[in-house]
Amino acid sequence: MPLHLNLLHEEIYEQRQRQRDPLKLGMYVLAAAGVMMFAWYSWNAYETLEIKSRLGTVERDWSKIEPRVTAAQKRSAELNGIVSTTKVLDGMIDSRFFWAPFLEKVSRCVAPNAQLTSLDGTADDTKGVAVSIEGVASGREPRAAAEDLRQMLLDQLGQTYKDVKVEFKTLEDLDTLANVAGANMPMARFILAVDFNPYSNASKAAAPARARAPKHEEKQAD
Protein backbone atom coordinates (compact mmCIF):
# COMPACT_ATOMS: atom_id res chain seq x y z
CA MET A 1 0.00 0.00 0.00
CA PRO A 2 1.56 3.27 -1.09
CA LEU A 3 1.99 5.94 1.48
CA HIS A 4 0.38 9.28 0.71
CA LEU A 5 1.55 12.36 2.41
CA ASN A 6 -0.80 15.29 2.35
CA LEU A 7 1.46 18.27 2.71
CA LEU A 8 -1.43 20.69 2.11
CA HIS A 9 -3.56 19.36 4.95
CA GLU A 10 -3.63 22.66 6.82
CA GLU A 11 -4.61 24.65 3.77
CA ILE A 12 -7.32 22.20 2.76
CA TYR A 13 -8.74 22.24 6.28
CA GLU A 14 -8.84 26.04 6.30
CA GLN A 15 -10.47 26.05 2.88
CA ARG A 16 -13.13 23.63 4.10
CA GLN A 17 -13.69 25.78 7.15
CA ARG A 18 -14.12 28.84 4.96
CA GLN A 19 -16.55 27.00 2.70
CA ARG A 20 -18.85 26.01 5.53
CA ASP A 21 -18.68 29.37 7.28
CA PRO A 22 -22.30 29.86 8.55
CA LEU A 23 -22.11 33.63 8.18
CA LYS A 24 -21.11 33.32 4.60
CA LEU A 25 -23.84 30.77 3.93
CA GLY A 26 -26.35 32.97 5.77
CA MET A 27 -25.30 35.90 3.61
CA TYR A 28 -25.93 33.80 0.52
CA VAL A 29 -29.37 32.84 1.80
CA LEU A 30 -30.12 36.45 2.70
CA ALA A 31 -28.96 37.65 -0.67
CA ALA A 32 -31.11 35.05 -2.42
CA ALA A 33 -34.11 35.97 -0.29
CA GLY A 34 -33.40 39.65 -0.91
CA VAL A 35 -33.31 39.09 -4.66
CA MET A 36 -36.63 37.21 -4.54
CA MET A 37 -38.18 39.88 -2.37
CA PHE A 38 -36.95 42.61 -4.64
CA ALA A 39 -38.37 40.81 -7.64
CA TRP A 40 -41.73 40.41 -5.89
CA TYR A 41 -41.67 44.04 -4.81
CA SER A 42 -40.82 45.17 -8.32
CA TRP A 43 -43.73 43.19 -9.73
CA ASN A 44 -46.07 44.71 -7.16
CA ALA A 45 -44.70 48.18 -7.80
CA TYR A 46 -45.25 47.70 -11.53
CA GLU A 47 -48.85 46.67 -10.92
CA THR A 48 -49.33 49.62 -8.59
CA LEU A 49 -47.96 52.02 -11.17
CA GLU A 50 -50.32 50.55 -13.72
CA ILE A 51 -53.24 51.05 -11.34
CA LYS A 52 -52.04 54.58 -10.67
CA SER A 53 -52.07 55.40 -14.35
CA ARG A 54 -55.58 53.91 -14.69
CA LEU A 55 -56.67 55.94 -11.69
CA GLY A 56 -55.24 59.05 -13.31
CA THR A 57 -57.30 58.38 -16.45
CA VAL A 58 -60.46 57.82 -14.39
CA GLU A 59 -59.77 60.98 -12.39
CA ARG A 60 -59.37 62.99 -15.55
CA ASP A 61 -62.66 61.59 -16.88
CA TRP A 62 -64.38 62.40 -13.60
CA SER A 63 -62.97 65.93 -13.49
CA LYS A 64 -64.47 66.46 -16.94
CA ILE A 65 -67.89 65.09 -15.92
CA GLU A 66 -68.04 66.36 -12.34
CA PRO A 67 -69.03 70.01 -13.04
CA ARG A 68 -71.86 68.80 -15.29
CA VAL A 69 -73.00 66.22 -12.74
CA THR A 70 -72.91 68.77 -9.92
CA ALA A 71 -74.87 71.23 -12.03
CA ALA A 72 -77.38 68.51 -12.95
CA GLN A 73 -77.80 67.49 -9.31
CA LYS A 74 -78.25 71.11 -8.27
CA ARG A 75 -80.80 71.67 -11.03
CA SER A 76 -82.62 68.45 -10.09
CA ALA A 77 -82.87 69.56 -6.48
CA GLU A 78 -84.07 72.99 -7.60
CA LEU A 79 -86.67 71.47 -9.94
CA ASN A 80 -87.88 69.05 -7.29
CA GLY A 81 -88.27 72.01 -4.94
CA ILE A 82 -90.20 73.95 -7.57
CA VAL A 83 -92.45 70.97 -8.34
CA SER A 84 -93.23 70.29 -4.69
CA THR A 85 -93.80 74.00 -3.93
CA THR A 86 -96.08 74.34 -6.95
CA LYS A 87 -97.96 71.23 -5.84
CA VAL A 88 -98.52 72.66 -2.36
CA LEU A 89 -99.55 76.05 -3.77
CA ASP A 90 -101.92 74.35 -6.23
CA GLY A 91 -103.41 72.42 -3.32
CA MET A 92 -103.95 75.66 -1.43
CA ILE A 93 -105.58 77.26 -4.47
CA ASP A 94 -107.83 74.25 -5.05
CA SER A 95 -108.92 74.11 -1.44
CA ARG A 96 -109.87 77.80 -1.27
CA PHE A 97 -113.46 78.58 -0.51
CA PHE A 98 -114.97 80.93 -3.05
CA TRP A 99 -117.28 83.43 -1.40
CA ALA A 100 -118.69 84.97 -4.56
CA PRO A 101 -120.79 81.93 -5.61
CA PHE A 102 -122.03 81.64 -2.03
CA LEU A 103 -123.06 85.31 -1.93
CA GLU A 104 -124.79 84.85 -5.26
CA LYS A 105 -126.79 81.90 -3.91
CA VAL A 106 -127.74 83.86 -0.81
CA SER A 107 -128.89 86.79 -2.92
CA ARG A 108 -131.06 84.44 -5.02
CA CYS A 109 -132.74 83.04 -1.91
CA VAL A 110 -133.86 86.37 -0.50
CA ALA A 111 -137.48 87.00 -1.44
CA PRO A 112 -138.90 90.58 -1.69
CA ASN A 113 -140.58 90.19 1.69
CA ALA A 114 -137.26 89.49 3.43
CA GLN A 115 -134.29 91.70 4.09
CA LEU A 116 -130.87 90.72 5.31
CA THR A 117 -129.25 93.14 7.69
CA SER A 118 -126.04 91.33 8.43
CA LEU A 119 -123.96 88.47 7.09
CA ASP A 120 -120.95 87.21 8.96
CA GLY A 121 -119.07 84.18 7.68
CA THR A 122 -115.83 82.38 8.36
CA ALA A 123 -114.13 79.78 6.20
CA ASP A 124 -111.80 77.37 7.92
CA ASP A 125 -109.77 74.60 6.28
CA THR A 126 -110.68 72.10 8.98
CA LYS A 127 -114.02 73.23 10.36
CA GLY A 128 -115.66 74.21 7.08
CA VAL A 129 -117.73 77.33 6.58
CA ALA A 130 -119.91 78.91 9.25
CA VAL A 131 -122.12 81.86 8.40
CA SER A 132 -124.50 83.84 10.54
CA ILE A 133 -127.24 85.63 8.62
CA GLU A 134 -129.37 88.21 10.35
CA GLY A 135 -132.45 89.80 8.84
CA VAL A 136 -136.15 90.56 8.98
CA ALA A 137 -139.08 88.98 7.16
CA SER A 138 -142.57 90.38 6.73
CA GLY A 139 -145.90 89.01 5.58
CA ARG A 140 -149.13 87.82 6.96
CA GLU A 141 -147.11 85.03 8.51
CA PRO A 142 -143.65 86.57 8.99
CA ARG A 143 -142.29 83.42 10.64
CA ALA A 144 -143.38 81.41 7.61
CA ALA A 145 -141.60 83.91 5.35
CA ALA A 146 -138.43 83.42 7.43
CA GLU A 147 -138.88 79.65 7.24
CA ASP A 148 -139.23 79.92 3.44
CA LEU A 149 -135.88 81.69 3.35
CA ARG A 150 -134.32 78.96 5.52
CA GLN A 151 -135.72 76.22 3.27
CA MET A 152 -134.55 78.02 0.17
CA LEU A 153 -131.05 78.42 1.56
CA LEU A 154 -130.96 74.75 2.54
CA ASP A 155 -132.05 73.73 -0.93
CA GLN A 156 -129.74 76.07 -2.87
CA LEU A 157 -126.65 75.51 -0.78
CA GLY A 158 -127.26 71.74 -0.68
CA GLN A 159 -126.90 71.65 -4.48
CA THR A 160 -123.25 72.70 -4.25
CA TYR A 161 -121.97 72.03 -0.76
CA LYS A 162 -122.10 69.03 1.56
CA ASP A 163 -123.32 68.65 5.14
CA VAL A 164 -125.39 71.81 4.86
CA LYS A 165 -127.15 72.90 8.04
CA VAL A 166 -129.35 75.98 8.15
CA GLU A 167 -130.89 76.55 11.58
CA PHE A 168 -132.63 79.39 13.31
CA LYS A 169 -130.65 80.77 16.18
CA THR A 170 -133.35 83.39 16.80
CA LEU A 171 -136.80 83.93 15.38
CA GLU A 172 -138.95 86.52 17.09
CA ASP A 173 -141.91 88.69 16.16
CA LEU A 174 -141.44 92.43 16.06
CA ASP A 175 -143.92 95.06 17.11
CA THR A 176 -143.20 97.27 14.10
CA LEU A 177 -145.10 96.84 10.85
CA ALA A 178 -143.62 96.92 7.38
CA ASN A 179 -145.33 98.39 4.36
CA VAL A 180 -145.23 95.80 1.61
CA ALA A 181 -146.98 96.74 -1.64
CA GLY A 182 -149.12 99.29 0.18
CA ALA A 183 -150.22 96.92 2.94
CA ASN A 184 -148.93 96.91 6.50
CA MET A 185 -147.52 93.55 7.41
CA PRO A 186 -146.15 92.24 10.69
CA MET A 187 -142.42 91.56 10.86
CA ALA A 188 -140.20 88.90 12.36
CA ARG A 189 -136.51 89.17 13.10
CA PHE A 190 -134.36 86.13 12.57
CA ILE A 191 -130.79 84.95 12.88
CA LEU A 192 -129.81 81.92 10.79
CA ALA A 193 -126.78 79.80 11.46
CA VAL A 194 -125.51 78.27 8.23
CA ASP A 195 -122.86 75.56 8.35
CA PHE A 196 -121.51 73.47 5.52
CA ASN A 197 -118.45 71.70 4.34
CA PRO A 198 -117.12 72.93 1.02
CA TYR A 199 -114.11 70.59 1.18
CA SER A 200 -115.96 67.26 1.13
CA ASN A 201 -115.26 64.72 -1.63
CA ALA A 202 -118.22 65.68 -3.75
CA SER A 203 -117.39 69.35 -3.67
CA LYS A 204 -113.68 68.67 -4.31
CA ALA A 205 -114.66 66.99 -7.54
CA ALA A 206 -116.65 70.08 -8.41
CA ALA A 207 -113.85 72.43 -7.36
CA PRO A 208 -112.72 73.46 -10.88
CA ALA A 209 -116.29 74.29 -11.78
CA ARG A 210 -116.57 76.36 -8.65
CA ALA A 211 -113.31 78.06 -9.47
CA ARG A 212 -114.80 79.24 -12.73
CA ALA A 213 -118.12 80.12 -11.19
CA PRO A 214 -117.26 83.70 -10.20
CA LYS A 215 -116.42 84.63 -13.80
CA HIS A 216 -119.71 83.16 -14.88
CA GLU A 217 -121.41 85.12 -12.16
CA GLU A 218 -119.73 88.30 -13.36
CA LYS A 219 -121.16 87.83 -16.82
CA GLN A 220 -124.59 87.16 -15.40
CA ALA A 221 -124.39 90.26 -13.26
CA ASP A 222 -123.31 92.33 -16.25
Add this chain to the structure above:
Amino acid sequence: MRALQNMKKSKLTKDQLQKLMLSAMGFVVLVYVYFAFFLGPLNRSRAQMLAKMNELQEKIGSSKSEMNKASKLEQQAGTATSRFDVFKNLSPEGAPIAWFPPRMKLFFSNYNIEKVTARLDSSSPFKDPELAAWMRYNWVIEMPQTDFITLGNAVAALENSEPLLALTHVNIKALADAPQFQQATLSASTTLVKR
Protein backbone atom coordinates in the same frame (compact mmCIF):
# COMPACT_ATOMS: atom_id res chain seq x y z
CA MET B 1 -25.89 21.60 0.13
CA ARG B 2 -22.77 19.58 0.61
CA ALA B 3 -21.45 22.30 2.85
CA LEU B 4 -24.62 22.17 4.94
CA GLN B 5 -24.40 18.37 5.14
CA ASN B 6 -20.81 18.71 6.24
CA MET B 7 -21.91 21.26 8.84
CA LYS B 8 -24.53 18.85 10.15
CA LYS B 9 -22.01 16.06 10.29
CA SER B 10 -19.45 18.05 12.22
CA LYS B 11 -20.48 19.75 15.41
CA LEU B 12 -20.73 23.54 15.13
CA THR B 13 -18.20 25.58 17.00
CA LYS B 14 -19.29 28.43 19.28
CA ASP B 15 -18.11 30.99 16.77
CA GLN B 16 -20.06 29.28 13.99
CA LEU B 17 -23.17 29.13 16.17
CA GLN B 18 -22.93 32.86 16.85
CA LYS B 19 -22.60 33.55 13.14
CA LEU B 20 -25.60 31.34 12.45
CA MET B 21 -27.68 33.21 15.00
CA LEU B 22 -26.53 36.50 13.50
CA SER B 23 -27.60 35.34 10.06
CA ALA B 24 -31.01 34.25 11.38
CA MET B 25 -31.50 37.62 13.05
CA GLY B 26 -30.44 39.36 9.88
CA PHE B 27 -33.04 37.35 7.99
CA VAL B 28 -35.77 38.25 10.47
CA VAL B 29 -34.82 41.93 10.27
CA LEU B 30 -34.81 41.76 6.49
CA VAL B 31 -38.27 40.20 6.41
CA TYR B 32 -39.60 42.75 8.89
CA VAL B 33 -38.15 45.72 7.00
CA TYR B 34 -39.41 44.32 3.72
CA PHE B 35 -43.00 43.91 4.86
CA ALA B 36 -43.18 46.91 7.17
CA PHE B 37 -41.49 49.51 5.00
CA PHE B 38 -41.74 48.29 1.44
CA LEU B 39 -44.40 45.75 0.55
CA GLY B 40 -46.94 46.81 3.21
CA PRO B 41 -47.14 50.52 2.24
CA LEU B 42 -47.12 49.57 -1.43
CA ASN B 43 -50.07 47.21 -0.97
CA ARG B 44 -51.94 49.73 1.14
CA SER B 45 -51.43 52.43 -1.45
CA ARG B 46 -52.54 50.03 -4.18
CA ALA B 47 -55.67 49.09 -2.22
CA GLN B 48 -56.47 52.76 -1.66
CA MET B 49 -56.04 53.55 -5.33
CA LEU B 50 -58.24 50.61 -6.31
CA ALA B 51 -60.94 51.69 -3.87
CA LYS B 52 -60.79 55.26 -5.16
CA MET B 53 -60.90 54.06 -8.74
CA ASN B 54 -63.94 51.87 -8.06
CA GLU B 55 -65.64 54.77 -6.30
CA LEU B 56 -64.96 57.12 -9.20
CA GLN B 57 -66.10 54.54 -11.74
CA GLU B 58 -69.34 54.09 -9.80
CA LYS B 59 -69.77 57.85 -9.71
CA ILE B 60 -69.16 58.11 -13.45
CA GLY B 61 -71.66 55.30 -14.04
CA SER B 62 -74.31 56.89 -11.88
CA SER B 63 -73.59 60.38 -13.22
CA LYS B 64 -74.91 59.41 -16.63
CA SER B 65 -78.23 58.30 -15.16
CA GLU B 66 -78.20 61.41 -12.94
CA MET B 67 -77.83 63.69 -15.96
CA ASN B 68 -80.50 61.78 -17.88
CA LYS B 69 -82.80 62.09 -14.88
CA ALA B 70 -82.15 65.82 -14.67
CA SER B 71 -82.89 66.35 -18.36
CA LYS B 72 -86.10 64.28 -18.10
CA LEU B 73 -87.12 66.20 -15.00
CA GLU B 74 -86.44 69.44 -16.84
CA GLN B 75 -88.91 68.39 -19.54
CA GLN B 76 -91.51 67.12 -17.08
CA ALA B 77 -91.27 70.13 -14.79
CA GLY B 78 -91.89 72.60 -17.62
CA THR B 79 -95.48 73.26 -16.59
CA ALA B 80 -94.62 73.42 -12.90
CA THR B 81 -91.77 75.84 -13.60
CA SER B 82 -93.93 78.19 -15.62
CA ARG B 83 -96.68 78.02 -12.97
CA PHE B 84 -94.11 78.69 -10.27
CA ASP B 85 -92.90 81.77 -12.17
CA VAL B 86 -96.47 82.99 -12.42
CA PHE B 87 -96.95 82.52 -8.66
CA LYS B 88 -93.70 84.31 -7.94
CA ASN B 89 -94.64 87.21 -10.17
CA LEU B 90 -97.77 87.71 -8.09
CA SER B 91 -95.49 89.02 -5.35
CA PRO B 92 -93.99 92.30 -6.54
CA GLU B 93 -90.67 93.57 -5.22
CA GLY B 94 -90.74 95.41 -1.94
CA ALA B 95 -92.52 95.01 1.36
CA PRO B 96 -96.12 93.78 0.96
CA ILE B 97 -97.38 96.50 3.30
CA ALA B 98 -96.13 99.01 0.72
CA TRP B 99 -97.90 97.64 -2.33
CA PHE B 100 -100.84 95.50 -1.18
CA PRO B 101 -103.12 98.22 0.33
CA PRO B 102 -102.83 100.53 -2.73
CA ARG B 103 -103.39 97.55 -4.98
CA MET B 104 -106.63 96.66 -3.15
CA LYS B 105 -107.75 100.27 -3.15
CA LEU B 106 -107.25 100.50 -6.90
CA PHE B 107 -108.85 97.10 -7.49
CA PHE B 108 -112.07 97.93 -5.63
CA SER B 109 -112.22 101.46 -7.03
CA ASN B 110 -112.45 99.80 -10.46
CA TYR B 111 -115.73 98.34 -9.16
CA ASN B 112 -116.90 101.71 -7.83
CA ILE B 113 -116.17 100.80 -4.26
CA GLU B 114 -114.36 103.79 -2.86
CA LYS B 115 -112.52 104.57 0.36
CA VAL B 116 -111.31 101.01 0.74
CA THR B 117 -108.62 100.52 3.33
CA ALA B 118 -106.45 97.45 3.76
CA ARG B 119 -104.31 96.90 6.81
CA LEU B 120 -101.92 94.15 7.72
CA ASP B 121 -103.29 92.04 10.54
CA SER B 122 -100.50 89.50 10.94
CA SER B 123 -97.81 87.63 9.05
CA SER B 124 -96.26 84.27 9.70
CA PRO B 125 -94.00 81.78 7.95
CA PHE B 126 -95.37 78.47 6.72
CA LYS B 127 -94.60 75.26 8.58
CA ASP B 128 -94.38 73.22 5.36
CA PRO B 129 -90.76 72.82 4.25
CA GLU B 130 -91.92 73.28 0.63
CA LEU B 131 -93.04 76.81 1.46
CA ALA B 132 -89.92 77.84 3.35
CA ALA B 133 -89.42 80.75 0.96
CA TRP B 134 -93.01 81.96 1.30
CA MET B 135 -94.90 83.93 3.95
CA ARG B 136 -98.55 84.17 4.87
CA TYR B 137 -99.91 87.68 5.31
CA ASN B 138 -103.34 88.25 6.80
CA TRP B 139 -105.07 91.46 5.80
CA VAL B 140 -108.25 93.21 6.83
CA ILE B 141 -109.95 95.01 3.97
CA GLU B 142 -112.63 97.49 4.99
CA MET B 143 -115.23 99.00 2.72
CA PRO B 144 -117.27 101.72 4.39
CA GLN B 145 -119.99 101.73 1.76
CA THR B 146 -120.95 99.36 -1.03
CA ASP B 147 -123.93 97.41 -2.26
CA PHE B 148 -124.34 93.67 -2.22
CA ILE B 149 -124.28 93.01 -5.97
CA THR B 150 -121.27 95.25 -6.59
CA LEU B 151 -119.48 93.66 -3.69
CA GLY B 152 -120.30 90.17 -5.02
CA ASN B 153 -118.88 91.06 -8.44
CA ALA B 154 -115.76 92.57 -6.92
CA VAL B 155 -115.21 89.55 -4.69
CA ALA B 156 -115.66 87.22 -7.69
CA ALA B 157 -113.09 89.18 -9.67
CA LEU B 158 -110.72 89.27 -6.74
CA GLU B 159 -110.94 85.51 -6.19
CA ASN B 160 -110.32 84.88 -9.88
CA SER B 161 -107.46 87.31 -10.35
CA GLU B 162 -105.58 86.52 -7.14
CA PRO B 163 -105.08 82.75 -6.90
CA LEU B 164 -102.88 83.03 -3.84
CA LEU B 165 -105.44 85.07 -1.95
CA ALA B 166 -108.12 83.39 0.15
CA LEU B 167 -110.90 85.19 1.95
CA THR B 168 -111.19 83.71 5.41
CA HIS B 169 -113.82 85.98 6.88
CA VAL B 170 -116.59 88.09 5.39
CA ASN B 171 -118.72 90.53 7.29
CA ILE B 172 -121.45 92.52 5.56
CA LYS B 173 -123.75 94.85 7.48
CA ALA B 174 -126.52 97.09 6.31
CA LEU B 175 -125.91 100.77 7.01
CA ALA B 176 -128.40 102.04 9.57
CA ASP B 177 -129.06 105.35 7.84
CA ALA B 178 -128.98 103.97 4.25
CA PRO B 179 -130.24 100.35 4.25
CA GLN B 180 -129.68 100.01 0.48
CA PHE B 181 -125.95 100.18 1.15
CA GLN B 182 -123.79 97.89 3.14
CA GLN B 183 -120.56 98.12 5.03
CA ALA B 184 -118.20 95.21 4.38
CA THR B 185 -115.10 93.88 6.04
CA LEU B 186 -113.09 91.10 4.41
CA SER B 187 -110.26 89.14 5.99
CA ALA B 188 -107.87 87.92 3.36
CA SER B 189 -104.93 85.61 3.62
CA THR B 190 -102.24 85.96 0.97
CA THR B 191 -99.29 83.72 0.22
CA LEU B 192 -96.31 85.79 -0.88
CA VAL B 193 -92.63 85.25 -1.59
CA LYS B 194 -90.34 86.29 1.26
CA ARG B 195 -88.51 89.49 0.34
